[in-house]
Amino acid sequence: xxxxxxxxxxxxxxxxxxxxxxxxxxxxxxxxxxxxxxxxxxxxxxxxxxxxxxxxxxxxxxxxxxxxxxxxxxxxxxxxxxxxxxxxxxxxxxxxxxxxxxxxxxxxxxxxxxxxxxxxxxxxxxxxxxxxxxxxxxxxxxxxxxxxxxxxxxxxxxxxxxxxxxxxxxxxxxxxxxxxxxxxxxxxxxxxxxxxxxxxxxxxxxxxxxxxxxxxxxxxxxxxxxxxxxxxxxxxxxxxxxxxxxxxxxxxxxxxxxxxxxxxxxxxxxxxxxxxxxxxxxxxxxxxxxxxxxxxxxxxxxxxxxxxxxxxxxxxxxxx
Amino acid sequence: xxxxxxxxxxxxxxxxxxxxxxxxxxxxxxxxxxxxxxxxxxxxxxxxxxxxxxxxxxxxxxxxxxxxxxxxxxxxxxxxxxxxxxxxxxxxxxxxxxxxxxxxxxxxxxxxxxxxxxxxxxxxxxxxxxxxxxxxxxxxxxxxxxxxxxxxxxxxxxxxxxxxxxxxxxxxxxxxxxxxxxxxxxxxxxxxxxxxxxxxxxxxxxxxxxxxxxxxxxxxxxxxxxxxxxxxxxxxxxxxxxxxxxxxxxxxxxxxxxxxxxxxxxxxxxxxxxxxxxxxxxxxxxxxxxxxxxxxxxxxxxxxxxxxxxxxx
Numbered sequence: 001x002x003x004x005x006x007x008x009x010x011x012x013x014x015x016x017x018x019x020x021x022x023x024x025x026x027x028x029x030x031x032x033x034x035x036x037x038x039x040x041x042x043x044x045x046x047x048x049x050x051x052x053x054x055x056x057x058x059x060x061x062x063x064x065x066x067x068x069x070x071x072x073x074x075x076x077x078x079x080x081x082x083x084x085x086x087x088x089x090x091x092x093x094x095x096x097x098x099x100x101x102x103x104x105x106x107x108x109x110x111x112x113x114x115x116x117x118x119x120x121x122x123x124x125x126x127x128x129x130x131x132x133x134x135x136x137x138x139x140x141x142x143x144x145x146x147x148x149x150x151x152x153x154x155x156x157x158x159x160x161x162x163x164x165x166x167x168x169x170x171x172x173x174x175x176x177x178x179x180x181x182x183x184x185x186x187x188x189x190x191x192x193x194x195x196x197x198x199x200x201x202x203x204x205x206x207x208x209x210x211x212x213x214x215x216x217x218x219x220x221x222x223x224x225x226x227x228x229x230x231x232x233x234x235x236x237x238x239x240x241x242x243x244x245x246x247x248x249x250x251x252x253x254x255x256x257x258x259x260x261x262x263x264x265x266x267x268x269x270x271x272x273x274x275x276x277x278x279x280x281x282x283x284x285x286x287x288x289x290x291x292x293x294x295x296x297x298x299x300x301x302x303x304x305x306x307x308x309x310x311x312x313x314x315x316x317x318x319x320x
Numbered sequence: 321x322x323x324x325x326x327x328x329x330x331x332x333x334x335x336x337x338x339x340x341x342x343x344x345x346x347x348x349x350x351x352x353x354x355x356x357x358x359x360x361x362x363x364x365x366x367x368x369x370x371x372x373x374x375x376x377x378x379x380x381x382x383x384x385x386x387x388x389x390x391x392x393x394x395x396x397x398x399x400x401x402x403x404x405x406x407x408x409x410x411x412x413x414x415x416x417x418x419x420x421x422x423x424x425x426x427x428x429x430x431x432x433x434x435x436x437x438x439x440x441x442x443x444x445x446x447x448x449x450x451x452x453x454x455x456x457x458x459x460x461x462x463x464x465x466x467x468x469x470x471x472x473x474x475x476x477x478x479x480x481x482x483x484x485x486x487x488x489x490x491x492x493x494x495x496x497x498x499x500x501x502x503x504x505x506x507x508x509x510x511x512x513x514x515x516x517x518x519x520x521x522x523x524x525x526x527x528x529x530x531x532x533x534x535x536x537x538x539x540x541x542x543x544x545x546x547x548x549x550x551x552x553x554x555x556x557x558x559x560x561x562x563x564x565x566x567x568x569x570x571x572x573x574x575x576x577x578x579x580x581x582x583x584x585x586x587x588x589x590x591x592x593x594x595x596x597x598x599x600x601x602x603x604x605x606x607x608x609x610x611x612x613x614x615x616x617x618x619x620x621x622x623x624x625x626x627x628x629x630x631x632x633x
């Protein structure tokens with residue numbers, strides 16, 4: 001087991017009280033696994049990714065711990081986390097491709113980044129060049145400014161930089177979102193290639209686009225309003241989901257081959273609850289077609305079949 | 321109803337504007353009453369430029385763009401206002417379409433001041449309520465609120481309701497659902513389908529092929545400002561002919577089958593010469609040769625209502 005997250009609960013502190021963005025998340029990642037993390041905006045998926053590597057105010061750790069390989073990550077201590085960041089655990093934040101220093105050449109910027117982590121740039125340069133080949137970028141990009149690269153190229157460059165030290169865990173937050181379909185496919189496939197070549201051990205891919213996850217992920221975890229709803233193998237989640245939210249979410253996806261006059265897809269009525277004072281129990285309750293009185297309690301996240309976890313009273317009721 | 325006849329948009333680029341960039345290159349199509357036309361393409365394909373030209377936000381460099389047989393670029397004053405009564409646009413980011421200082425329903429009172437000063441208060445409120453209900457919103461829940469108090473889907477439907485107040489006949493929908501969540505985007509898409517059934521024509525600009533397929537009757541695939549393939553949506557999706565369309569179709573992530581292994585060439589320069597096939601640099605077609613660059617490929621009808629611009633067919 002490469003990553004183990006136990007009861008992780010993270011709130012955002014605001015003047016009006018705590019925003020309960022991540023509640024009691026428990027899951028694991030095995031070696032070499034790519035786990036997709038999907039959900040609507042505001043469901044806490046980015047909070048989860050970020051709290052694993054950079055937990056700073058207004059984020060607040062309420063409880064829980066994170067174990068990466070054998071080490072308990074000091075996620076609540078920004079200073080101590082510095083030893084792990086980038087080397088053991090690395091993140092590609094959302095819009096990272098626009099966060100490259102515009103007035104530094106890319107090679108120079110990488111060099112400075114590595115120096116801040118006390119890594120010798122010269123020694124790693126051959127590997128850097130090999131990685132550039134891997135993502136089909138010419139080596140000249142190191143002498144270019146970020147503005148000279150297209151969106152897809154920048155995204156691939158960011159992937160190379162963040163995985164340069166072979167982190168045990170890579171968190172990729174919405175890396176395909178702002179790209180065209182062709183670049184999207186290329187970037188997603190390169191991520192798999194990185195894993196295959198051991199540039200990173202395992203990866204969490206955060207996205208709102210489930211169809212991308214179907215292409216590249218081994219397992220998918222679905223979140224709703226700060227709670228984990230369901231986790232299972234990609235095939236299980238897509239073909240035989242059990243949680244009502246997952247079922248509805250997947251049925252709303254338009255696909256090539258479905259037209260409005262032949263098969264009218266329906267959205268999920270209602271809106272996600274505000275997380276400032278979320279309703280007690282299952283947070284999907286108000287929009288759920290099968291909710292019953294038991295749903296006023298928080299459903300436990302239970303393994304109903306091997307590697308298939310679900311938090312729903314309706315599905316787990318009998319043995320809970 | 322709306323007709324584009326050999327429309328081009330040329331930007332001057334480079335030092336002193338010495339070079340020309342053909343953002344839209346010699347495009348012709350028309351949209352009829354109650355028809356949904358998708359413009360599909362990657363970023364830089366000129367799809368938004370076409371939308372902006374229709375809304376007269378930017379000028380047309382060459383060719384004519386006409387609405388109900390009147391050249392749009394000649395409209396001035398009252399006639400232009402009348403044009404905006406018929407043709408309206410909704411854009412990608414609903415949050416930046418509003419002024420955050422004012423309440424969101426200010427967009428309705430502006431419409432009233434500009435277009436309906438004679439309608440009295442009570443009647444106007446009725447009208448607003450009716451149009452909000454027709455886009456699936458409960459007026460009591462959404463009126464009198466600031467933009468940040470409403471969700472993206474609600475704001476986007478507000479903008480569509482605003483267009484409906486004017487009895488719009490033609491809607492330019494530029495990536496209107498790409499910023500919405502999966503659970504709400506299908507509602508907005510269904511709303512467009514309902515409006516189409518009531519006779520509204522829609523130009524649906526998107527980079528998402530599955531959304532285009534869901535809603536549109538006709539499609540236009542654009543690459544670097546040129547049409548590569550056009551015609552009936554079902555025919556194009558069922559049997560794409562152009563190598564670019566084929567590559568796009570193969571790259572769409574689907575839930576029923578995995579990606580096939582295929583080399584995608586991501587390079588390809590923006591051609592500054594208006595002559596020759598714009599897709600040449602990235603084309604994976606086996607038979608491609610120099611002759612592709614000698615002339616512009618013309619649209620050939622490969623089957624009824626299905627046109628392809630590739631000289632190697």
